[in-house]
Amino acid sequence: MYYERSLSKAPVIELEEAVKELAETGKRVKVLWQEPDALTFVARGREYRSEFHINPSDEIMYMIKGQMNLHIRKEDGSEEIVVVPEGGLNFTPHGMPHSPRFPPDAFLLVSERVRREGEADRFQWYCPSCDALLHEETFVVSDYRADPVSKAYSNFFDSEEARTCGKCGNTMPRPEGV
Template sequence: MSEATVPFPLMQWIADHAEEFVPPVSNRVIWPDSDITFMIIRGPNARNDFHVNPTDEIFYQLRGTIRVDVRDDEGVHQRLVHEGDVMLVPAGTPHAPLRPADTWGLVLEVPRPPDALDRMQWYCPACDHLLHEVTFDLADIETELAAALDRVNADEELRTCERCGTVLPVPGPFELDA
């Protein structure tokens, strides 16, 4: 019988593996060989990007409250996702999941279609100009998002706005304002 057909003690797994979650993204995929990416994410994270997934993402907040900033033609909208809430982020929507300490979430994703690429975008905090964008064929979500964040945060030139000269700060652990 397959291990996947046996009930899984998720909260016990989280407790047993809590120390393995490290910023900037703090994510772990439970079943790497599944057709569905079932990912647990721990706060705090340290992100200053917007992720653009070519497929839908579903956020389910297990513990605590997080903020997901969503970009559209009208600007950036801050969405609070409270414990027990779910949120659909449609394919192609730039979003920034911001997780304070001691929060736990579940994110569900489906495999990317062939030739579908993920994007990460960084914007000027002063004038909202696009500072930098990376496009990639995502193979390992546990390592590739963090690697892209590390590369951009290590390069002040990539974080400097050509329009107004503002430098996007390197983020520290996210804290949700009261």
């Protein structure tokens, strides 16, 4: 069920149907609609999520099912965890490095705007041993249905060089299921 723009329609989405579809298919993202100023999708948790996403758009996140630990990196570089319970709503401003972590049987509704010309999403991984920046992936996201998060993960975890810390030499292991 993907919304096609029409002035004669006002879409009504059954979230339970979107959740059921993701659970049954194993897919990670279901785009509900994607318009010039509005992008809304349901995401299923990734048990291996570890990167920080830097989005050029503000995000509103609603925890449909389960609980999310939203890791954020503050301006001073320190990390904080914001717990978003089932039914909880969160606002994450553009430019804030954040990492929504929740299990594959949990589901999140995300609403943001489509990227403008020249904007790019960034995905950053930090060394689990010394907290140095390990790697950054940058994507121009013109269509969220292409699942840029999965592509960023593949690029990172398929490269031992990207996963090896230049500061302390630690190599982040490649998790199962990526």
